[in-house]
Amino acid sequence: MKLTIGWLYAAKMNIYGDRGNVIALRRRAEWRGIPVDVREIGVGEPIPADVDLFFWGGGQDQEQDTVSRDLQGGKGDALRAAVDDGAALLAVCGGYQLLGHEYRPHDAEPQLGIGLFDATSVAGPERFIGNVVVDSQWGELVGFENHSGLTTLGPGMEPMGHVRIGRGNNGRDGTEGAIYKNAVGCYLHGSLLPKNPVLADWLVARALARRHGSVELVPLGDTVEQTAHRSAVDRAVLTR
Amino acid sequence: MAPSPARTPDARLTAALVAAKVTGMAIRRLGRGGGTAAPGLIAERIDPNLLGKIARRLPAGTVVVAGTNGKTTISRMLADILRAHGLRVAHNRSGSNLVRGVTSALAGHASLSGSPRADIGVIESDEAAFPEIVRRLNPSVVLLNNLFRDQLDRYGELDTVAALWQSALRRLPAETTVVVNVDDPTLAAITEGIAARRVTFGLDDANPVYLLDQIPHAADAKTCRRCGSDLRYDRLYSAHLGAWRCPQCGAARPPLDLAGVAIALDGVEALSLDVARPREARDALPLHIAIPGLYNAYNAVAAAAVATTLGIPDETIAEALRGYRSAFGRVERVTYRGHPLTLALVKNPVGFNETLRMLTIATDGLIVPALIAINDLAADGRDVSWLWDVDFEMLDRGAAPLFTTGIRGAEMANRLKYAGVSPERITLLPEDLAAGLDAFVTALAEGAPGYVLLTYTALLGLRQALADRGAVAQFWEQ
Numbered sequence: 001m002k003l004t005i006g007w008l009y010a011a012k013m014n015i016y017g018d019r020g021n022v023i024a025l026r027r028r029a030e031w032r033g034i035p036v037d038v039r040e041i042g043v044g045e046p047i048p049a050d051v052d053l054f055f056w057g058g059g060q061d062q063e064q065d066t067v068s069r070d071l072q073g074g075k076g077d078a079l080r081a082a083v084d085d086g087a088a089l090l091a092v093c094g095g096y097q098l099l100g101h102e103y104r105p106h107d108a109e110p111q112l113g114i115g116l117f118d119a120t121s122v123a124g125p126e127r128f129i130g131n132v133v134v135d136s137q138w139g140e141l142v143g144f145e146n147h148s149g150l151t152t153l154g155p156g157m158e159p160m161g162h163v164r165i166g167r168g169n170n171g172r173d174g175t176e177g178a179i180y181k182n183a184v185g186c187y188l189h190g191s192l193l194p195k196n197p198v199l200a201d202w203l204v205a206r207a208l209a210r211r212h213g214s215v216e217l218v219p220l221g222d223t224v225e226q227t228a229h230r231s232a233v234d235r236a237v238l239t240r
Numbered sequence: 241m242a243p244s245p246a247r248t249p250d251a252r253l254t255a256a257l258v259a260a261k262v263t264g265m266a267i268r269r270l271g272r273g274g275g276t277a278a279p280g281l282i283a284e285r286i287d288p289n290l291l292g293k294i295a296r297r298l299p300a301g302t303v304v305v306a307g308t309n310g311k312t313t314i315s316r317m318l319a320d321i322l323r324a325h326g327l328r329v330a331h332n333r334s335g336s337n338l339v340r341g342v343t344s345a346l347a348g349h350a351s352l353s354g355s356p357r358a359d360i361g362v363i364e365s366d367e368a369a370f371p372e373i374v375r376r377l378n379p380s381v382v383l384l385n386n387l388f389r390d391q392l393d394r395y396g397e398l399d400t401v402a403a404l405w406q407s408a409l410r411r412l413p414a415e416t417t418v419v420v421n422v423d424d425p426t427l428a429a430i431t432e433g434i435a436a437r438r439v440t441f442g443l444d445d446a447n448p449v450y451l452l453d454q455i456p457h458a459a460d461a462k463t464c465r466r467c468g469s470d471l472r473y474d475r476l477y478s479a480h481l482g483a484w485r486c487p488q489c490g491a492a493r494p495p496l497d498l499a500g501v502a503i504a505l506d507g508v509e510a511l512s513l514d515v516a517r518p519r520e521a522r523d524a525l526p527l528h529i530a531i532p533g534l535y536n537a538y539n540a541v542a543a544a545a546v547a548t549t550l551g552i553p554d555e556t557i558a559e560a561l562r563g564y565r566s567a568f569g570r571v572e573r574v575t576y577r578g579h580p581l582t583l584a585l586v587k588n589p590v591g592f593n594e595t596l597r598m599l600t601i602a603t604d605g606l607i608v609p610a611l612i613a614i615n616d617l618a619a620d621g622r623d624v625s626w627l628w629d630v631d632f633e634m635l636d637r638g639a640a641p642l643f644t645t646g647i648r649g650a651e652m653a654n655r656l657k658y659a660g661v662s663p664e665r666i667t668l669l670p671e672d673l674a675a676g677l678d679a680f681v682t683a684l685a686e687g688a689p690g691y692v693l694l695t696y697t698a699l700l701g702l703r704q705a706l707a708d709r710g711a712v713a714q715f716w717e718q
Contacts, residue, residue, distance in 0.1 A: 011462065015389075015397075017628030019457060023658050060397045130622070144623045191628040194658050195651065224650075224657045227668065231650035235616065 001212055003029045003036045003204065006051035008079075008095065009059065009067050010040040016146060018057030018092050020191025024200050025053065032218050034208070043070045047078040053088045053207035054079070056095030058147075058189065061105060064094045068111035071098065076114035083116060088207035089183035092192065096177065096185035097121040097149050117178040117185055118154030119169075128167040131236035132188060134176045136161030138198045142232040143188025151187075153178055160186045165236045182206040195228040253354045256287035260347040277336050280343030291339070291376040294346045294356055300327065302361030302377050303546055306370050306405075307385025307421075309591045310539040311337070313531070314385060315364040317543035317564055322360055324560035325552050330358035337366040342373055367401050371408035382412065382436070383546050384420045384427045385538065388479060388590040389460050389629070398426070398460045406430040419545045421538065422494050423481040429465040441545040443477050443537065444499035444516070449601065450534055452476045458589030458629045466491045478534055478597075479590040495519065498548065500541040507602055508532045508571070508582050508691075515544045525554045529561050531571055533598035535591070576711045577681050580689045585699050587620070589629040592693075596634055599691055605638020610691040611680040613646040613673060613698035620695040624648045632659035643683065645669045645676025646698045673698060674705035 007022055026036045039048055043066060059067065071079070083089055097103040097111075100119035104110045127148040134141040141161060150170040153159060159169070160177025168176035168187070177186030184203070186192070193200040201217055208215040260283035267278060283290050295302050305315045319331045332345035342363050349358045365373045367387075374382065387405075389398055409418060409431060416436040422428040423442035431438050443450075455462055455473070459480035464471055469488035476482040485492035496518060503513040509532055514524040525548075527540050540561060547557045566572045571584045586592040600606055616624050627648075632655055635642065642665055644652040653668040667683070669676040677692075684690050694702055 014457070016623065017625030020625070020628030020655075020658070023628070027658050027660075060399060062399065144625055146623060189623065189625045191625060194628070194654055224654050224663070224666070224668075228650040228654035231648065231671075235647065239622070 001034055001208065001215075003034050003207060004048075004050050004052050005036060005038045006048060006054045007038055007040045008054055008056035009042065009063075010057075011042055012063040012067060013059030013094055014057045015060065016058060016093070016144075016189040017191045018189060021057070021090060021092070021193040021200075022055050024191065024193035024197070025055070025204060028197065028200050028220065029204055031220055043067065047075060047082060051082065051087060052210060053203055054082070054090070056089070056091040056099075058093030058095065061108070064098065064103070065108070065111055068098055068103075068113070071114050072112055080114055080116050083181055083183045086182060086206075086210035088203045088210075090193070090203055091183070091185040092189060093147055093187055096187065097151065099183070099185050100151065100178075103149060116183060117180055118157040119151050119178050119185075120154075121149040121151040124148050124150040124170075128171060128187075130166055131232065131239055132166030132168070132176065133164045133233055133236045134161035134166075134168070134186075134188070135164055138196070138202060140164075140233065141188065141192070141196045141199060142229055142236060143186075143190035143192045143196070145187045146189060147187050151178075160184055165240045190232070195225055195232055197222050197225045250293065250354055252287045253290060253293055254352050256283040256290050257347050257350055257352050257354065259283055259286055260344060261352075264344065264348065277338070277340050277344060279347060280340035280345075283347050284340060284343050291343050291346060292378070293354055294350050295361060295377045295379075297350075297354065297356050298330065298358060298361050300360035300550075301380030302363055303381040303383065303550075304363050304365050304370075304374055304377060304379040305383045305385070306365045306367065307383075308367060308388040308588065309594075310385045310535060310542065311364045313536065313539045313566075314383065314542045314546075315362050317539065317561060318546055319362045320564055321543065321547045321552055321557050321560040322362065322550075325556050327360050328358040329360055329362055330356060331362045332364055337364045338369045339372055339376070342377075368404075371404050374408045374412070380416060381546055381549055382409070382416060382418045383542055384418065384431065385542050386421055386424050386479075386481065387426050387461075388588060389458065402426050402430055409434050409436070412436040417549050419542070419549055421481070421542065422496065423477065423483070423538075424461065425465065425471060425480060425484050425493075426461045428494055439497045439545060439549055440494050441498040441541050442483075442493065442496045442500070443475075443481075443503070443541070444483070444496060444501050445503045445513075446475065447503065450477055450503060452478070455480060456590075456593055456631055458593055458631070464489060464491055478538075478594055481538070498541060498545045500537050503534070503537050505532065505534065505598075505601065508598060511537055511540070513537050513540065515541055517548075523554075525557060527558055527561050529564055531564065531566050533571070533594060535594040535598075574706060574711050576677075576706060576709070578687050579681055579684055581692050582689070583692045583694065583699070583702070585696065586693050587696055589626055592630040595693060596631070600634055600638065603638070606635050606640040606642075607638055608689055608691055609640045609643070609680075609684060610693060611643045611645060611669075611676065612649075612652050613676065613692070613694040613702060614644070614648040614652045615646045615695050615698045615701070616648050617697045619697050624651050627652060627655045630655075632656055632661070636660040639665070641665050641667065641683070643667045643669050643676070643680050645671060645673060645680070646695070647671055649676070673701040674708075677702060677705060
């Protein structure tokens with residue numbers, strides 16, 4: 001059993017410590033004796049057929065534009081097909097936006113997404129910056145948001161959770177992120193997975209299950225992670 | 241350097257200066273800190289042109305020093321060199337580098353009529369404030385040291401800062417000299433074709449100890465600004481700094497007017513290097529400085545490049561730098577409870593990487609215990625995500641224990657765990673800095689040394705704790 005991680009646009013979209021998510025996925029699999037292969041998938045490179053788990057981080061506007069064009073056509077189709085077939089995925093911020101139908105910047109052409117999530121994002125008048133606490137199916141998640149894009153989910157689209165602290169998808173409806181099958185999109189930097197190990201393990205388990213059937217992950221000693229989680233939540237409460 | 245011509249009295253300027261001086265004295269007397277920003281803020285309200293008015297009266301003009309990392313060190317080195325040359329220097333010494341801090345500093349160096357009691361200004365500029373500071377000061381020399389990712393929540397994206405700098409640089413007249421580190425591809429690009437005179441500097445040392453195999457994760461300028469292709473490095477020293485070229489369009493690092501060569505690093509103690517001037521028939525300028533790390537080699541070449549541009553003799557430069565003492569918190573040494581501690585400020589991924597490299601470069605991993613203090617207040621950056629962009633993985637070798645403290649000490653401990661540092665080496669100490677420091681020192685063997693790495697407000701807090709115990713002076717008294 002091996003875990004293959006496909007890191008989408010690692011070179012162009014990796015701001016705000018988003019690589020911490022890849023580090024967490026790798027370590028948590030390796031600590032359980034599961035070898036990990038991380039493949040970076042750049043502009044012009046195809047989606048490899050053997051990826052179990054995709055990660056996609058945030059980027060600067062100009063880079064996001066290049067990436068949006070790269071995904072139109074066959075490459076976007078291949079990514080959607082992999083998720084439909086059960087591949088796991090985590091996308092943060094810019095990656096999340098481009099998995100929706102489109103992102104409309106302030107004074108530039110809309111960036112087309114691939115419509116994996118029934119969601120549309122548009123640049124808003126203010127930037128949401130701050131600590132976020134979300135209530136979700138994985139319990140309490142904590143991270144840091146920094147976005148001006150406002151995302152609206154289509155009817156029937158399941159959010160990742162509801163914000164207890166912070167602004168979330170759009171600052172209006174209390175939702176944060178989106179879930180489709182084993183794919184999760186959200187605005188949570190932080191990095192997210194190292195201090196929310198429950199979500200990290202869910203992604204790993206779902207990713208492996210696609211090829212290997214139901215997988216029971218050995219529990220890890222998560223005291224350090226839980227302490228970091230609690231301290232981040234306390235900080236969110238204090239700075240709300 | 242002719243004395244400035246007599247000027248008619250300027251009532252508004254005088255009123256602004258009186259206000260600045262009274263405010264500064266009041267703040268210091270109330271013990272509310274160094275009074276480095278408020279006087280400028282108030283003076284500026286009264287006379288919005290104060291900065292330009294005083295700057296115009298400086299006979300040798302001003303030098304503006306900018307860059308994500310190193311600007312405080314370079315400004316202080318330069319001020320020392322200029323003083324050694326007999327010049328009186330107006331300098332925003334305490335690192336207050338927004339427009340109001342610069343205004344406070346220049347107001348503090350002026351008589352009430354606005355005549356400066358200085359010959360030359362050395363002004364360290366914040367990245368975001370750079371266009372405004374340059375516009376108001378009309379400097380004779382601008383130094384650009386580097387441009388890295390730093391507090392994206394405050395400064396915005398790197399490209400935005402580069403574009404703002406470029407338009408400010410394009411407005412400079414031909415009389416201005418721009419001294420620029422062209423090892424940074426972004427700075428080389430934005431100084432291309434400007435009207436001002438360009439003096440280039442960088443490193444040119446082939447010693448493999450100082451070279452990186454691959455561009456670190458935290459580097460930003462990985463692609464050619466002309467054609468967008470990935471850059472190649474014949475020599476990569478740090479982050480995205482080095483001898484770069486574009487295999488696609490042929491763009492490359494411009495020839496160096498001043499080049500740091502024959503670098504020798506002496507642990508956390510000192511460094512020496514030669515500054516070669518390959519395009520002039522001059523001997524190399526040998527420098528020896530009591531501050532460590534490859535990044536300080538860049539800072540030293542930068543200071544020497546500006547001093548050379550201003551016509552300061554080589555011997556004066558070498559002599560002044562030999563006596564240089566480290567700036568507030570950028571690697572300073574204190575003795576506390578019998579332990580020699582080396583303190584270093586960390587504020588962004590590139591700077592943190594360089595500090596870690598300095599601590600491990602000669603020893604194959606960390607061999608001295610370290611305390612890492614992380615806060616997330618406004619001046620540190622409220623987002624601690626940047627810790628995940630730092631290559632703590634280089635600490636997985638070596639056996640020295642690592643301790644964490646500060647508001648986000650728990651996040652830091654988790655980062656170390658995921659960097660592959662074995663759990664028994666990691667200890668999370670109380671969040672309170674004074675308590676954290678005491679616990680750290682208690683864990684050290686008797687008289688043993690320690691490293692302390694801190695974000696900005698953690699450094700302020702720790703220095704306060706040390707000052708309360710009589711271990712160091714407060715920084716504005718330096």
